[in-house]
Amino acid sequence: MDKPVRIKNITFSEPHVLRDLVEYNEGQVSSRTLAQNEALSLTLFAFDKGEGLSTHAAPGDALVQVLEGEVQLNIGGKEVTANPGEVVVMPADVPHSVHAVTRFKMLLTVVK
Numbered sequence: 001m002d003k004p005v006r007i008k009n010i011t012f013s014e015p016h017v018l019r020d021l022v023e024y025n026e027g028q029v030s031s032r033t034l035a036q037n038e039a040l041s042l043t044l045f046a047f048d049k050g051e052g053l054s055t056h057a058a059p060g061d062a063l064v065q066v067l068e069g070e071v072q073l074n075i076g077g078k079e080v081t082a083n084p085g086e087v088v089v090m091p092a093d094v095p096h097s098v099h100a101v102t103r104f105k106m107l108l109t110v111v112k
Contacts (some may be wrong), residue, residue: 007035007042019067019105022046029053041110047071047100055097060112062090069104073097 009032010016022032022044029051035042041060047069055074064073066082073080076094081101090096092112 006037008033010034018044018107022105024048024103024105027051039112041108043108044105045108046105047098047103049100049103052099053097055095057093057095058090058110060092060110062092062096063109063111064088064090064098065107065109067105067107070101071104071106072099072101074099 010021022030024046027048030046032044064082065087066084068084071082073088073096075090075096080088082088
């Protein structure tokens with residue numbers, strides 16, 4: 001019987017620099033999913049300057065960990081700016097949007 005894959009798209013048993021695991025693409029949002037199941041999703045994102053995600057809601061609490069650059073979040077109508085080393089929690093089912101003030105990278109953890 002095969003072991004279930006819980007964490008993917010990353011080599012095991014060696015160090016990694018998170019921000020280096022996802023690349024910028026001009027005019028795009030790039031992502032790399034590291035884990036996704038019914039309880040949790042863990043995804044790295046790279047946003048080119050000016051790119052973003054339109055207003056939407058997530059089924060779980062979402063933790064944005066900024067790895068590089070500056071992001072403007074709108075969470076339920078409240079504007080929040082975050083920079084490298086900072087985290088912001090967006091509550092489940094609350095509409096939010098993401099806008100890259102500069103090129104920026106984040107690790108997004110959604111806990112359902």
